[in-house]
Amino acid sequence: GESVGLHLPTLSVQEGDNSIINCAYSNSASDYFIWYKQESGKGPQFIIDIRSNMDKRQGQRVTVLLNKTVKHLSLQIAATQPGDSAVYFCAENFGNEKLTFGTGTRLTIIP
Amino acid sequence: GAGVSQSPRYKVAKRGQDVALRCDPISGHVSLFWYQQALGQGPEFLTYFQNEAQLDKSGLPSDRFFAERPEGSVSTLKIQRTQQEDSAVYLCASSVAGPSYEQYFGPGTRLTVT
Numbered sequence: 266g267e268s269v270g271l272h273l274p275t276l277s278v279q280e281g282d283n284s285i286i287n288c289a290y291s292n293s294a295s296d297y298f299i300w301y302k303q304e305s306g307k308g309p310q311f312i313i314d315i316r317s318n319m320d321k322r323q324g325q326r327v328t329v330l331l332n333k334t335v336k337h338l339s340l341q342i343a344a345t346q347p348g349d350s351a352v353y354f355c356a357e358n359f360g361n362e363k364l365t366f367g368t369g370t371r372l373t374i375i376p
Numbered sequence: 377g378a379g380v381s382q383s384p385r386y387k388v389a390k391r392g393q394d395v396a397l398r399c400d401p402i403s404g405h406v407s408l409f410w411y412q413q414a415l416g417q418g419p420e421f422l423t424y425f426q427n428e429a430q431l432d433k434s435g436l437p438s439d440r441f442f443a444e445r446p447e448g449s450v451s452t453l454k455i456q457r458t459q460q461e462d463s464a465v466y467l468c469a470s471s472v473a474g475p476s477y478e479q480y481f482g483p484g485t486r487l488t489v490t
Contacts, residue, residue, distance in 0.1 A: 299478075301481075306483070307483055308467050309419065309467070311478050311479070311480070314478070354418050354419075361432075362409070362432055363421040363432065363435070364479065365421070366418030368417060369416075369417075
């Protein structure tokens with residue numbers, strides 16, 4: 266079987282609790298940040314994005330916070346559900362065509 | 377509606393063989409991207425098309441890798457003389473236009489070189 270993510274940072278959260286996934290980025294010129302969710306055997310799925318002129322953006326059950334001072338991005342998932350179990354990637358865009366992805370965090374929801 | 381599709385989903389190649397991976401983007405999407413995802417890693421950019429023009433191929437790891445999108449729709453990523461280090465998932469993504477628009481990813485092709 267597939268053994269994906271043996272070296273990924275992991276986060277285990279009780280169902281119903283809130284999750285916070287963190288990401289550090291390196292390029293201060295990045296102007297667009299995106300969080301993706303990737304389930305086993307599937308491609309990354311867009312969750313939420315934020316532009317560099319913003320500090321916070323909210324979606325349905327998700328909030329992204331951007332701290333440009335320390336080059337830190339976080340994804341907060343409220344009231345986690347079993348379907349939230351996946352690998353989460355942050356990605357940054359420098360205003361060109363490329364997305365540069367982080368290494369990912371595996372989120373496991375404990376029933 | 378239909379998303380990005382990729383074929384084949386799985387490909388096993390003997391070292392030295394050539395492979396061709398296909399991507400069908402979402403209809404009307406101008407931009408098309410290829411990424412390589414090694415086991416346990418995030419996707420890494422390979423190349424980018426706007427319509428039929430290949431605007432950036434800086435991520436292609438060697439001259440064994442070649443991508444095309446001749447009619448501005450379907451794209452093919454070709455790898456010649458495959459090596460074991462080419463084993464990875466190859467992801468295709470498309471977007472409406474420009475780099476800051478949401479990229480929609482296909483399910484990927486898992487390539488295993490033996």
